[in-house]
Amino acid sequence: MSYNKAPSITAKVRIFTYEPCGEIVRHARRLEKEIYDNPGSLPFQEIIYCNLGNPQALGQRPINFFREGVRSLREAVADGIAARDGFPSRPDNIFLTDGASSAINMMMQILIRSHEDGILCPLPEYPLYSASIILHGGTMVPYNLTEDSGWGLEIFEVKRCLEEARASGLTIRAMVVINPGNPTGQVLSITNQEEIVEFCRKEGLVILADEVYQENVYTENKRFNSFKKVARSLGYDHHDLSIVSFHSVSMGYYGECGRRGGYMEICGFGDDVIDEMYKLASLTICPNIAGQILISLVMDPPKLGDEAFEIFMVEKEETYSSLLKRAKALQKAFSGLEGVSCNKFEGAMYLFPRLRLPQAAIKAAQLEGVSPDVFYAHRLLGATGIAVVPGSGFHPVSGTSHIRCTILPGEETITAMVPRLQAFHEAFMDEFRG
């Protein structure tokens, strides 16, 4: 395969070697396939793996689990993606990962070559992005989502940021899109996604598509579309555009955070880069097996006719309808508070209401040396026991104050929590109204 615009990667990844999973092992795998395909063609009937210190080999062949086993999990994920999108997916393009966070870190490690490399990221952002870009020595190039249009992504704003960054000497490598949004909870329209695809194709940017909330969409007039599906529907293939999609077992109706399962699908990268990524992934040996199995099950859920289908669907629907009920209750509560506005909840698992606090509260915050949202969130916690994240941690437009609140507390907890929130807010506003 040839890739006109296939991304180059940092030399730091290319130059180290990791032989315990290197060329000789790949050759052993080829021989093993040869034995399987043409029995008797080689002077031995099996490969004896003395290369890796994997004591699971005790009393059993180490072969099956680490090769066929893991391959079949990647196949299940690829099949699930193909079924979701209606476009093919190759198991060789799937990397199973310990949740999405480590995958995102790995892509930043691969893409960022120096401080002159920039990554476009939305603001407000999930702060893993800025942290990971800093850690790998790159430059974050933020673009603002527009709160007034329901956290819309305006392509002219992204283009403006790109051009400004290029004028300052940066090379822009990739654009991060979080869809559905975190912390903002919006779902991109397909038209908007098409604009992003056209833009990234034209500008030669990798799309880093954070799609971990793909099964957290709660609005009737929008559904989740992967960026790969949108690109393929426009007629673009892996020669035209590089896309990385991240997914995780921690979200959706499954929500198995502690299991650390996830995948990334890498499209439009050269085979040499895939090899380098394999080497990099080898450094941490493998993602945990339970998580690997779980993400394959997430992408290959019970189908009509399967024994597990009925109870699976009931549980899934119950979870969705409960999450929606909770989101609505919290959104209504926040929207009803004086000086607070809250965009319509469309997806993901968060509300990100904006606070317009009295001047006296802003001054009191200044006196304590914290930003107004931090001041508010600490007061809320101290008075009610409700822990939310101050919005400034997500870097929204300067001068605005927000809090991020999950929709996850149980329905009864929310019922009990709303009057506490209201009473606190009223007292807070009264105290600082001046």
Place this chain on the structure above:
Amino acid sequence: MSYNKAPSITAKVRIFTYEPCGEIVRHARRLEKEIYDNPGSLPFQEIIYCNLGNPQALGQRPINFFREGVRSLREAVADGIAARDGFPSRPDNIFLTDGASSAINMMMQILIRSHEDGILCPLPEYPLYSASIILHGGTMVPYNLTEDSGWGLEIFEVKRCLEEARASGLTIRAMVVINPGNPTGQVLSITNQEEIVEFCRKEGLVILADEVYQENVYTENKRFNSFKKVARSLGYDHHDLSIVSFHSVSMGYYGECGRRGGYMEICGFGDDVIDEMYKLASLTICPNIAGQILISLVMDPPKLGDEAFEIFMVEKEETYSSLLKRAKALQKAFSGLEGVSCNKFEGAMYLFPRLRLPQAAIKAAQLEGVSPDVFYAHRLLGATGIAVVPGSGFHPVSGTSHIRCTILPGEETITAMVPRLQAFHEAFMDEFRG
């Protein structure tokens, strides 16, 4: 606590923020403890965590698992370390990790501030070290283990390397010691460990103690001693010396590679650095829960009187005696080959025999553009199906050739494999004897 020589860390870690696990959450935990210690002292009876998108909260309190649960696992690990060493261990100094590899990566990320920071590493080395140092932008400062003295660690050689590196302008931050050794299989004597402790204390180096093979010691006149135990036995405490110890569920008599469990114990770092490490660890949310539980069980195995004790001891002993039998059989086989020498196997899970190949073989390798060990390993694989790792991947002294072979194939497999190895080697030597 004050630390005279507490290590400083890279600014890249200090400057990013990650609020979803930030100050407000720590404050919420303090309030929760207050509710527990003094019921009724606060205007609410519980903390409602709306900060993190953890859907495990569905239908159940998210509190217990992520706080008391995980704390008790770290307590079990700390208790196990204290029982092993006879010196106290604090749960707050334990980080549970997805195997040792991610912990080692994290320490390199923390310690390396720029290319001028050097890390002392043994050669031959486990190549995760050079890879991780390159990835985090530092400089590897190698010291040679002495093959002729059974892969001994000579402190004057380490001192020579340190001084040479300092003279070239590097700041040496840490010394990696792998004990028992990988790929070399030696176990350090306690005298040697005392020298290392004195050296690192005097020179202000962090000891990065790779102790993942602590339960793979097979020699009767040596036993495993942690570096922390050696330092404490010499009367040094956390003010005198910084030590990080890595351990993993992937090795020992348990060998649960695919589960990705591990810990690191951090001694002699300031609380501010521990806070930064907590922030860095938060970026990948948490290690997988099954692995966390498993490492706590590894460090808190069944005791005399426990129901599980008897069968546990039988399995453990069977595993040890089988591993020892296999190591002996392979060591005897390698030592008996023409031109091959193999140091006594003391610990870990590898033999690292040295090959002295005929000149004609070395020339044939040159013609193929590979090093002699790679040439030999490929020939061995192609003729017998035995996959070993060419020694050059572990960076031994230039001009020497080795292969690394695990002792893990089953006893019957080894019995079948040895004649194949012997026949291959004989034919190889005959072909190239010239």
